[in-house]
Amino acid sequence: MQISSRLRLATLAAATTALMSTAALFGAQAQETYRIGYAISKTGPGAPGANTSTIPNYEMWAKEINDAGGLKVGDKMIPIEVVEYDDRSSSEEAVRAVERLINQDKVDFILSPWGTGLNLAVAPILDRAGYAHLAGTAVTDKAPQLAKRWTNSYWLLGTGEQYAVEMVKFLEQLKSDGKINDKVAMIAVADGFGIELSNAGRDALEERGFELVYDKTYPLGSQDLATIVNEIKSLGADTFVAFSYPPGTLGLTEQARVLQFNPKIFYAGVGTAFPLYKDRFGADAEGVVSLGGASETDPKIASYIERHVAFAGREPDRWASIVNWASLQSLQQAIERAGSTDREAVNAELAKGGFDTILGTYKPGDQNFWQVGQWQDGKFVGIAPTDMEGAHDLVFPKPDWKGAQ
Amino acid sequence: MINCILKPDFIKPVFLGAVIFAALAFLPSLVDSYYMSLAISIVSFAVLATAWSMFSGPTRYISLATVVFFGIGAYTVAVLGEVLPFPVVLVCAALAGTMLALLVGFSTLRLAGVYFVIFTFGLTELVRQVVSWYEVNVTREMGRYIFLDITQNDIYWQLLTLFAVLLLTGFILGRSRLGFALRIIGEDETVARHCGINVTRVKVALFVLSAVFMTLTGAIMAPRWTYIDPVIAFNPMLSFQVVIMALLGGPRRLLGPLLGVIPLTLLFEVLTANFPNHFSIMLGVTFMVIVYLLPGGVIGLYEKYRTPQKASPSNGHSKTEEKTA
Known part of the structure; x- marks a missing residue:
């Protein structure tokens, strides 16, 4: 059961990649694209986490935008082109892959890798090259200092x-x-x-x-x-x-x-x-x-979960996935609001916040979840927090275990 | 000693090496930071594989402890990096590596063959768990942050210097009494003992020397990652990669490992860049091709063409073996 859904996902991913690269081959001369790059743990100890919270969201985001014709930049529709690598859950590989994305592939935006260690490894490189960093899966008590140190970095899951x-x-x-x-x-x-x-x-x-x-x-x-x-x-x-x-x-x-x-x-x-x-x-x-x-019960979240199931064959997790999706929505709106694919203009929009996402009005780094x-x-x-809108009452005390009696 | 240094067959290669390294030092002004990161990868593996071969080549002890020393170096920087100036930190790292190597060397180099391999592999896990235990129970902080203003180019120059020193050490060693003693030990330990060589002491000395270079590599590389924890610093994959690279090149000659490091690092790079979803499969296929086509490593190929009459029977033999298998 699990294997078949994984296989289906792998086939889907392979097919998407193949389709995208074919599209890229044919489309390269014909039209301009917005190049999104990421290195993610497809193998190694980080792979299960990356496969749950991050990879399906990145793939679904690119697909949804391209199905709609692309990003609306000014009066043009610019499709997304994805360049992806496997960092094999290693800091050194992640560093190299990001250097490759910046210098060889010259991508327009780089999405974050999975896990605290790898996000910290690539953060200084992204900062030096002037790329924004939406660190979607890092939990670190240094988050506030890091955000100050690298001004375009956003530590989405907080401390x-x-x-x-x-x-x-x-x-x-x-x-x-x-x-x-x-x-x-x-x-x-x-x-x-x-x-x-x-x-x-x-x-x-x-x-x-x-x-x-x-x-x-x-x-x-x-x-x-x-x-x-x-x-x-x-x-x-x-x-x-x-x-x-x-x-x-x-x-x-x-x-x-x-x-x-x-x-x-x-x-x-x-x-x-x-x-x-x-x-x-x-x-x-x-x-x-x-x-x-x-x-x-929030229709936006319900619709997100439904689309995720249709796309990836399983539900998203109820923590990092949701925050990651909100950050991807923010990125799309930042580009469209900037009206250009210029990196600095997009970074400036990201820093302004006020995006309409599944977490409501959101600025990357907000802890409003x-x-x-x-x-x-x-x-x-x-x-x-109990004062947040839509807070449920606690089921108390925890009911008895039913399964193994 | 002085005599052998002044001989022209010593001066010539050293001079040539110095010229090559001086030229390589200008690489950062020629290429962008992607190629620099690739160069760092090649030089760091070159140091590790050459240092590994320095001990394992002549003694034929297969050590899987490379990452232990590498990780100790990285941790030294994480602990002391913000307290002491960087050169002092490097000295501390070298001392830490020496101490651990002495401890491990004297307690285990009497082990032989597969026991040594297993021990060194277990040592990785042991050190990782000890560091984890210490961090959990004493410092109560698992990951460590390394915020040092060391650029990619600085790391490259440091590694390049380290590699130059390593090659020079290896070169002098090969012509010294110690190197000669090692070769005898590699051929036959009993004979070496009968020649009056203190076998254990020679092996430990070499083990320590090789460990110091591995430790320094870890220390130099650590600022590149900003954050380390025991899983990142003591990743056993590194030990295996080093062994594979050294064996592909040929561990019994000073420049042999380099011939394995360069093609394999480039191959990893090409595979990672072009087959992100099929890396492991492609890597496996490539290894099989290498094993079938180059059973003696790159150096073996070179030696085969140099002395064809000697190499061909053994090659033919291994081919028939494969066929029957």
């Missing part, structure tokens, strides 16, 4: 701290309502992301009078976390927080379900908002909390 703090604020409310006790068990993946979030989470929890009854890390790539779950089960914490990565997220959920560990709040990390989570756990996804979220979300009736909805 690790903001997700942890927003979640703790939400827990504080539950605690003062008397719904949960003050005991929290926290684990984190031993990787940049997990460490940043757990550092921020630890401080925020202790500041707000929570007691951390468990606070450990697990190695990257590890899936068998049964011993950790067993240990935590006996500690009497109402809240379980895991700043995990996809393999750990799936492993943890599975083992919590098997061991019947059902805290009132079950928070898991990256991967929870992926559609495959729902596919795997079905009704047991209900009530699981994580970072991200989507206002699926859901920081905490929850699976409710097969939808991953936003619950915090």
